[in-house]
Amino acid sequence: MSARKYRPNAIDLQRLFDRMLSAYGPQHWWPAESDYEMIIGAILTQNTAWRNVETALTQLKSAHIWSWDEVFEAQIETLAEVVRPSGYFNQKARKIKLFSEFLDREFGRSTDDLFQLPIDNLRKVLLAQWGIGPETADDIILYAAKKPVFVIDKYTQRLTSRLGWEIKPANYEGHRASFESLLPHDAKMFGEYHALIDHHCNTTCQKTPKCAECPIVDICNTGAATISSPESATHPVA
C-alpha cells in the first residue's frame, strides 16, 4: 500500500527543515577548526563513518601533517599510513596530496583566493580535481567557503524517496536543483539543513527505518504505510 509520489513545493521543504530542527536542535556542522581540517575531513569521510575519520584526523595532527604546506612536503606513502583508519587509504592519500599540489600550483597553498571565485566557477575548479566529486565539492563550498549550495548525499536521496517526493532527474544534480530552487539561498540554513538530514538518517531513517520512533513520521509516506493499519490510516494519500 504505497502512496504515489508527488512533486514537493517550497512549503514542504521548509516544513521538513522546521520539523527536524525542532526535533533534533542545531547540529553545529562542520566539526573543524580550519578550512584545512574541513577539506581534509570532507575527503576522508567519503563513504566512510565519521568516527573513522576522527581517528585519521587525530593521527594527521600527531604526525604534524596539519597544513597544506605539510601535506605538500609529505611522502604519499606516509600520508597513506597516517590516514589508514579512514579506509580507502591509498586513494585518499593521493587525493589530499593532489589537492595540496593543486593549491601550490594555482593558489599559493592557500584557499583564500580560491574561495574568492564565484560559486559556479569555484565548483567547476573543484570538480576538475581528481578525487573531488559533487558532494565533496559542495561540502567545501558550503562549509569552508561558506557560499550557499545545497549538499546532497545518499541520505538526502533516501529521505526524499521515503517522504514520497518526486525529484527529477533522480540524481545528484536533480536533487540539488530542487532544493536550491525551492529554498532561500542562505548558507547558514543550507548547512543546518544538510546536517539535520544526516543526523535524522543516521539515527532514525536508517537503511531499515525506525518509523515507530520517528519524530516526523506524520509527514512521511513510508512511515504512514509502515505504522498505520489500513483501518486506522490518518494520512490522506494523494
Next chain:
DNA sequence: TACCAGGTGACTG
C-alpha cells in the same frame, strides 16, 4: 558473520 558508513572514478549498456 555479514553488512554498513556523510563517494569517486572508470567503464558498460
Next chain:
DNA sequence: CAGTCACATGGT
C-alpha cells in the same frame, strides 16, 4: 542517464 565495480577500515 542508470547500473556495476574497485577502493578498505572499524563498529555492531
